[in-house]
Amino acid sequence: MPKYVYDFTEGNRDLRDLLGGKGANLAEMTNLGLPVPPGFTITTEACRSFLADGVLPEGLEEEIAGHLSALEAAMGRGLGQADDPLLVSVRSGAAFSMPGMMETVLNIGLNDDSVHGLAKQAGGNERFAWDSYRRLIQMFGKTVQGIEGELFDDALERLKDGRDDLELEAADLRALVATYKEIVRAHTGEDFPADPYLQMRMAVEAVFSSWNAPRAVLYRRQERIPADLGTAVSVCSMVFGNCGMDSGTGVAFTRDPGTGQQGVYGDYLQNAQGEDVVAGIRNTLPLQELRTIDRPVYDELMHTMRTLEEHYRDLCDIEFTVERGKLWMLQTRVGKRTPGAAFRIAVQLVDQGVIDLDEAVTRVTGDQLAQLMFPRFAEDTGSTVIARGMNASPGAAVGKAVFSTDRAVELAAQGEAVILVRRETNPDDLAGMIAAQGVLTSRGGKTSHAAVVARGMGRTCVCGAEALEVSAADRTFTAPGGVVVSEGDVISIDGTSGAVYLGEVPVVPSPVVEYFEGSGDRDDELVRAVHRLMTHADEVRRMDVRANADTAEDSARARRFGAQGIGLCRTEHMFLGKRRSLVEDLVLAGTDEERDRALAALEPLQKEDFTAIFRAMEGLPVTVRLIDPPLHEFLPDFTELSVKIALAGDEAPEKDRRLLVALKRLHEENPMLGLRGVRLGLIIPGVFAMQVRAIAEAAKAVPGSRPEIMIPLVAAVQELEHVRDEARAILAEAGVEALIGTMIEVPRAALTAAQIAEAAEFFSFGTNDLTQMTWGFSRDDVEAAFFAKYLELGVFGVSPFETLDADGVGRLVEIAVEQGRSTRPDLKLGICGEHGGDPDSIHFCHRAGLDYVSCSPFRIPVARLEAARATLACAGSDTR
Template sequence: MPKYVYDFTEGNKDLKDLLGGKGANLAEMTNLGLPVPPGFTITSEACRRFLEEEALPEGLEEEITEHLDALESRMGRRLGQADDPLLVSVRSGAKFSMPGMMDTVLNIGLNDESVHGLAKQAGGNERFAWDSYRRLIQMFGKTVQGIDGELFDGALEELKGGRDDLELDAADFQRLVTTYKGIVKDQTGEDFPADPYRQMSMATKAVFESWNAPRAVIYRRQERIPTDLGTAVNICSMVFGNWGMDSGTGVAFTRDPGTGHQGVYGDYLQNAQGEDVVAGIRNTISLQDLEGIDKPVYDELMKIMDKLENHYRDLCDIEFTVERGKLWMLQTRVGKRTPGAAFRIAVQLVDQGMIDIDEAMTRVTGAQLAQLMFPRFAKDAESKVITKGMNASPGAAVGKAVFSTDRAVELAARGESVILVSRETTPDDLAGMIAAQGVLTSRGGKTSHAAVVARGMGKTCVCGAEELEVSVTERRFTAPGGVVVSEGDVISIDGTNGAVYLGEVPVVASPVMEYFEGSGELGDEDELVQAVHRIMSHADASRRLEVRANADNAEDSARARRFGAQGVGLCRTEHMFLGDRRRLVEDLVLATSSEEREQALAALKPLQESDFTEIFQEMEGLPVTIRLIDPPLHEFLPDYTELSVKVALAGDRADEKDRKLLAAVKRLHEQNPMLGLRGVRLGLVIPGLFAMQVRAIAEAAKAVPGARAEVMIPLVGAVQELEHVRDEAQEILAEVGVEALIGTMIEVPRAALTAGQIAEAAQFFSFGTNDLTQMTWGFSRDDVEAAFFSKYLELGVFGVSPFETLDRDGVGRLVLLAVEEGRRTRPDLKLGICGEHGGDPDSIHFCHQAGLDYVSCSPFRIPVARLEAGRAALIGAGSDTR
């Protein structure tokens, strides 16, 4: 029988798969001799079994009883003992941090009898005891019994009558307990459970079930956390920060999670329990202020923070409680941080000798780098600052003010940019935070729910704008000076300095973008750019994969070079036929004789040659893979219905060319153009089209010294198709007197399945994973993404869109098969990927593992691809790449 329960003394930080992050780190701190309240952890395996079987696994209750007996013996009190109660917290803790997404219940063990025993423990402090009891009923009712939390919040606000919660006395909280118990009875039909052991059992099951709560599912989807991990449950003896003014609770960071700067960062709240800090219901004081309140506790905390950072060799996020002058550690974890902080901290730790540059590179991600490339507000913009708050998560966000999660989701779905405004956010606001460009709250600090979650997602956030009066019901807020902002009004928030502006503030390029563009100077004073430069330099030195660009013109090619591209992996020639040149394609389609066709091709050739010449010049000897024309032909012709109406209305006066064009469009009309006359099929059906393009490529390459052309033939499904085009292309190349590789794009499943045959005629494969994904799944991206992808994500059919991250199980298997069979036929076969998956971090790691030679992506994604290719070389196959 498996072991389901571990005492804090039995685990360590390396058992996160089993004990979850919280349980593993509580065990680690216990092993380090830090002041951790005794307790035990129920494993995530027990959670998985519970969710599968809808019942606690066999033997679990006995293990819990055994460990609870040991805890009671150690503490010298029994759970809920009437005259001297042991109270415990029941807290979730998955492998990956999911702040606020799952459930926690504090003060388990209180009832109408033990509340008096708790007051006795506290030296007659009745206020503390009844406050703790009402908190239990409130959290238990909402978390375990599914009661609307607004009912409890409303009762508390009514009792306060505008007073601060610290002004409430024991009698107030006793009345609140009675009110809360009435809410429970009214909503569930049952009395609040008085049995402490039943409380703990129900709370444990509720924490297990919260793994599948909607907000937890949404968060996992956002952060790409596997759905089958489950959560551990931590049973911890209670320590109380709401004992009095000599007690409190706080959150601390060993470095600033917003900037990465070293120093003392965190929030503290006197006479409070942990949820008061993260919920932002009362504004906190800074951690430095704790030194003046209780210097011995402050000094001990500083020593522990230093010990933890050196032990974990990283920024640590710490939760602690002070109980009557005694410091207790409730949690530590490697803290979430903003992208800028991630790069700064990684390099700082290298300079301090705590990690090497290899590890530093694995601690930052391409997604974080992409965030650093986003624009920022112009410093000299003439915009009205209406208030300021705490700079909780940096960035520049502009959008319409909205005051509810539902409204944020609704407007974002229409393509509108929004800023979610609230007094404070809760885990239930996660969908709105994801939809919004940024978050603004009037309460809370840098460790509030809004701040922590926003930093984890890379969202701009300003918290604790105290002078902001937010009315959620009236959907507006009032700023100092009487400025009223109603829902729909545009505001701008600056997560770097905490400023809130009325209206839209202009944005400018970020320093990191200027660095990549080559227009910024790399000065010693720019710590962030220096950090990015050092890590990118190491990524380039470490990676095996080359990084190329998808570029269709000289401008994109030049930008790609500035961003570090090592060539062009995809030049789409059909993009060169748009605009004014579209008429020339129409002439080609309308040609009724070889003479007319030759005239049309002759008009197109010099334009193509000029395009290719400019691209070769920008690439300066780097390889350029040019895909021969591959559009559905209808994209170059007028709309059939519109043209029919035009000709019909003109009647006898209809233009002769319009009549011919209509006949051609009718003749070429297809039910499913994406699977029709396109790619290699088009080149075989329209004589001279591919030959014209190959000749233009060859003559352009000959005109540019050192040019390296690679001719890619699209949509090949059979080697015979490729052979026809290859033979003609080779004759033209030999005639012009240049050399070029000839290969194909693998974008239909049959090409992947017959890759061994196709490699006999191809010198390279480039995987066109956009079309390969469509054809493997059997759906059109344009038609289905808006139709049902959101439902598929919700149901778990997709963990992430297969157009965003490569589907390893389906499309990925086809790629692996083509790689294996292609190289078996031709060992020197060059392999790359040119779908937009080439810029996706997880897909890049797959490409490295699959043995591809290069990835190709849009110019702006090249820095991300360079970094992730370096990380892939160090992290290795099968490792987590988030």
């Protein structure tokens, strides 16, 4: 039988997958000798069993009972003991940090009898005891019994009647407990459970179940966390920050997670429990204030923070409680940080000798780099600052003010940019935070729910703008000076400065983009950090990074961004606009003479295009895909042309009439699977030959050119051989050398890659079409139709057009790589689908043995960084 429960003294941080991040780090801090309240952790394995079967796994309750007995013996108290109660917290903790997405219940063990024992423990402090009891009923009712949280909130607000939480007296809180118990009875038909052991079992089951709560599912989908991991549950003896003004709770970071700067950073709240800080319901004190409040505790906390950062060799996020002058550590983890902070901290740690450059590159991600490339607000725009809050998560966000998650989601689905405005956010607001461009709150500190979640997602956030009076009911907020902002009004928020503007503020390019463009301020600290890590990334990565570019302008930008060539030049894009009529002439050609005339008109234009691209790439390889148009993309719409001719009657142009006849002849029910790619080149003589001649002439005009000719949509080696032989003859006549290969985008091509490699000198995986054909659906048709439902049902963890489907499409890629190189060991392999710029897909491409990835110019820095991280990840796994 598996072991389901581990004491804090039995685990360590290497057991994160089994004990969850919280449990593993509690064990690690215990091993370091830090002041951690005793407790134990129930494993993720137990959670997975519970979620599969709907009941606690066999033997778990006995294991819990044994560890609880040991805890009671160590503490000298029994759970819920009437005269001297042991109370525990039951807290979730998955392997990956999911702040606020799952459930926690504090003060398990309180009932009508033990509340008096708790007051006795606290030296007769009845206010503290009844405050703890009402918190248990409130959290238990919402989390375990599924009662709407607003019912408890409303009851509390009615009782307060304008007073502060701390102004409530013991009698008030005793009355509130009675009210809360009535709420429980009214909505469950049963009394609040008095049995402390039943409380704990129900709480454990509720925490397990919260793994599949809608907000947790949504967060995992957003952060690409696997859905089958489950959460651990940590059962920890309670320590209390709400015992009086000599007690409190706080959240601290060993460095500023917003900027990366070293220093004292965090929030503290006297006479409070931890949920009060992260919920943002009371505005906190800066952590530095603890030095004045309780200097010995402050000094011990500073020492503990240094110990943890040195041990974890990274920014640490810490939750702590002070109970009557005694410091207790409740949690630590490697802290979430903004993208800018991630780059700065990584370089700082290198300079301090804590990590080397290899590890520094693994500490930053392509997604973070992409966020640094977003625009920022221009300075001195004359825009009106109507309020200021805390700069919780940097960025420049502009949108319509909305005051509810539902409205944010609704407007975002209509293509509107929105800013979610709340007094404070809670986990139920996650969908709105994802939909919004940014988040603005009037309450909460830099460690509040809004700040932590926004930083983790890369959303702009300004929180704790106390001067704002937010009315969710009226859908307005009022700023100083009487400025009223109603729902739908445009506002701008600056997560770097904390400024809130009325109206739209102009944006300017990011300094990181200016750096990649070759301009910008090289003395900027962030730019220096990016430059240093990107330079090292280019030194260590194995795969090259190329660009998908169809114009000289895109090619030039790609080169500035670090492209090592072009992996996909789509020639069909060159026939749009004014040139479209030339393609129509080609389709309408009824004789060889008419066809040759149409091709002759296209050829010099193609040569001009290729010449400009070859010049922009200055001798780097350029892979040109011969024309691959579904013909419907280059011809008029059948219905529109029919109506046009009908309205014109006898005066309809002859070309329009001929086009209509051609459209009837060429009509395809599914043009994406029809006459396109190599098929078009074989059926319409001269098309590919014209393009190859244009490539050859352009290469001759630009010395040092390295063209690579790619034949699209090949499914059989015989198709490729026909085009290859014709192309080789044209190249030989021109005296130009070029590799000839194919795009693997048809499943049959992947499965017969050994044959195709006999005629191809390179493969480039066109994973957009390969995904469509493998799954049997068209992206254009189905993304809006059912992808959202498939994501909700868990059929997809992420869209297969966003991240490569490793099990299906990826398996075809692996087969093609293995078979292709079995025939031609020096076969060059790349990917040019949109997956070429996706971090997870890049790591797959590295493992599969590809030589390069190709992506849009703007994604090239991301691909460069992720290719290096993939190299380092594989090297690290080889050594373990």
